[in-house]
Amino acid sequence: MAKASWTTHPKVLGVRRRSAPANLLVRAMENFRNHRTGRNATLVAHFGFLSVFPLLLVFTAVLGFVLESYPNLQESIIDSAWNRIPFVGQQLKTEPSQLKGNALVLVAGLLVALWAGMRAFNVLQMALDDVAEVPRDARPSLVRSRARSLLGIAFVGGAQVTTAILTSLIGVAGVxxxxxxxxxxxxxxxxxxxxxxxxxxxxxxxxSWRQVAPGAIAGGVAFAGLQYTGTAIVGRAIANAGPVYGDFATVIGLITWFSLHAAIALLGAELNHALPARRYTDADAELADAASSPQASTT
Known part of the structure; x- marks a missing residue:
């Protein structure tokens, strides 16, 4: 006997019928499970973790060349980039921040970051297509998928540098x-x-831009909140893992940090997907009836 989903419980259905926001929340949570969004967020976090160190090596090396005559500004921007990873960044930035502009470091870091970054964006494309329920045959080819991943790396990477610079300016004395x-x-x-x-x-x-705006705005606000609460969350993860994993607890904390970001990004996509049908409809009733029918309860 298969257990019926909690989303079809009579009391839950009653709340969904009366409240559009409640139905939207339940739909988003149900889609999160049906679209395997949790698994996809974990994969994005995994490859994000693999790419963060080479990306920061490239970032540091480029700043070493571009801001060679402005060491104070260079240090401020690098510190800001590391501080975006709460608790863990403070522990890990001591060694990378000592790097200067070095062509070998730049090339090696760029190659590794490119590989891991492309894998992360390939998974992200798959996750967003899962959320939008895009048929397999309508998904991009290998070449097109890689090209879109490169575009994503360039755009997101540039935006993160911009955000790091803005964050560093916030901490400047006199502002x-x-x-x-x-x-x-x-x-x-x-x-x-x-x-x-x-x-x-x-x-x-x-x-359209209007269709993606709600999830993007919610995600942007959540990311900002994560900058303030992230230290407590990641610190707790490291403290819990420390007795078992020792020094590797830092890795656990960093993966936790990336997992939170990936989950927020994909939850925003789920919100956009659920919004058009936020009110309880006949389709919801049919799904509830199907889930609670005797045929659905047998294996």
Missing amino acids: STINRVLLALGAVIVNAAVLAATYRWLCMREQ
């Missing part, structure tokens, strides 16, 4: 409170714009 607020708002806007472009360009289902 007024209102300017700090405006810079923080600018970082939220950049994050939301990146998510909107990601939802629109990396998914094969055609979507």
Whole structure:
């Protein structure tokens, strides 16, 4: 006997019929399971973890060349980039931040980052197509998928550099409170714009900017909140893993950090997918009847 989903429980169905926001929330959570979004978020986090160190090596090496005459600004931007990874970044930045502009480091880091980054964006494309329920035959070819991944790396990477610079400016002495607020708002806007472009360009289902805006805005705000709460979350993960994994607990913390970002990004996509049918409809009733029927309860 298969256990019926909690989403079809009579009390839950009653709430869904009365409240459009509640039905939207339940739909998004149900889709999160049906689209295997949790698994896809884990894969994105895995390849994101593999790419972060070579990307930071490239970032540091490029700054070493471009800002060679401005060491203070260079150090401020590098610190800001590492500080975007709470708790873990403080522990790990001591060694990479000592790197100077080095052509060998730049090439090696770029190659590894390119490989891992492309894998991460390939998985992200698959995840967004799963959320949008794009048929397998309508999904991009190998060559087109890789080209879209390169576009995603360039766009998201550039946006992250912009956000890191904005974050470093927030911490500059002498910046007024209102300017700090405006810079923080600018970082939220950049994050939301990146998510909107990601939802629109990396998914094969055609979507307008208006359709992707709700999930992008929610994700941008969530990312901003994660910058403030991330230290506590990642610190707790490291503390819990420390007695068992020792020094490897830092890796657990970093993967946790990436998993949270991947989950937020994909939950935003799920929100966009669920919004058009946020009110309880006849289709919901048919699905509930099918899930609770005797045929659905047998294996």
